[in-house]
């Protein structure tokens with residue numbers, strides 16, 4: 001039976017954060033756009049599932065955005081119910097919602113638990129009010145702690161939180177305080193992201209105008225290494241470049257991406273990858289709703305991945321798993337001897353001390369970990 005993970009994109013936020021280039025919209029006044037988007041997402045779930053030859057099994061569902069908790073719990077529950085009607089959602093499926101401290105309270109979390117959500121990923125970013133204000137976040141450090149406590153009280157036994165480093169004005173002490181506070185809260189999972197300046201964001205404009213000072217590369221590396229060592233001694237398994245978990249609490253949904261397995265995405269701008277085809281849905285909510293109502297195909301970008309490209313992408317995402325990438329399994333999947341196909345790249349990366357290759361398992365070295373994106377890029381072959 002076909003197994004497919006599902007991603008739901010909720011494209012609304014209370015405020016646009018200074019660094020964010022995701023497909024998100026802020027609504028200035030009371031609007032029925034969110035509820036109409038939810039209706040359209042449900043319609044698309046029904047339509048897309050009808051195009052599969054069989055009722056697919058779903059091991060993981062992830063509500064991201066945007067801010068899923070911008071919606072009420074009933075709206076989130078409505079989407080979940082529709083998914084259950086059209087797919088075989090496994091009894092022990094991992095069902096995650098991203099939550100923003102500013103849009104969540106104990107009552108909402110309680111209802112979400114009742115609807116079947118069993119994992120929350122809370123966007124904290126920093127336990128530091130000045131940094132949060134600079135990022136244009138809508139919450140304080142205390143409110144983030146409150147949200148995490150409220151999630152526990154509501155019965156969530158699987159909590160993740162996100163932290164960011166390389167922030168403008170962030171000192172090593174600031175970062176240590178954020179990491180230490182995160183550990184003291186004892187979530188099952190922690191994700192760490194270094195700030196990147198994405199085109200079109202307020203931060204990118206400020207930086208281009210010379211009005212944004214970022215920590216230098218040396219400090220950025222020291223911040224990452226502090227987190228790695230602190231989380232390790234605190235019992236977290238560093239299982240992916242940016243992700244740490246108590247053993248057994250690794251994100252099953254994100255593993256889908258790192259294993260380059262199939263997924264379906266619903267919601268404005270959501271990407272799907274199924275049967276070697278990848279497509280992206282209409283980005284703008286109003287257009288998404290109109291096309292969905294008119295029963296028009298929502299895919300605005302579509303590609304059939306040649307085998308070489310699919311293999312390259314499997315290498316690029318798989319190398320991020322710190323337990324290693326099994327090249328024999330990839331060889332079977334793509335009917336090619338991966339070690340021979342990539343022999344030049346693998347030799348060079350080994351000579352540079354960035355990877356190890358033992359018994360067919362490819363791993364980043366500590367040096368490789370610090371430049372993981374560069375290592376991943378080595379597997380792209382230009383036509």
Ligand code: SF4
Nearest residue numbers: 013016017020065066
């Ligand atoms: S809350 Fe998240 S998705 Fe929304 S603008 Fe901020 S970073 Fe982007």
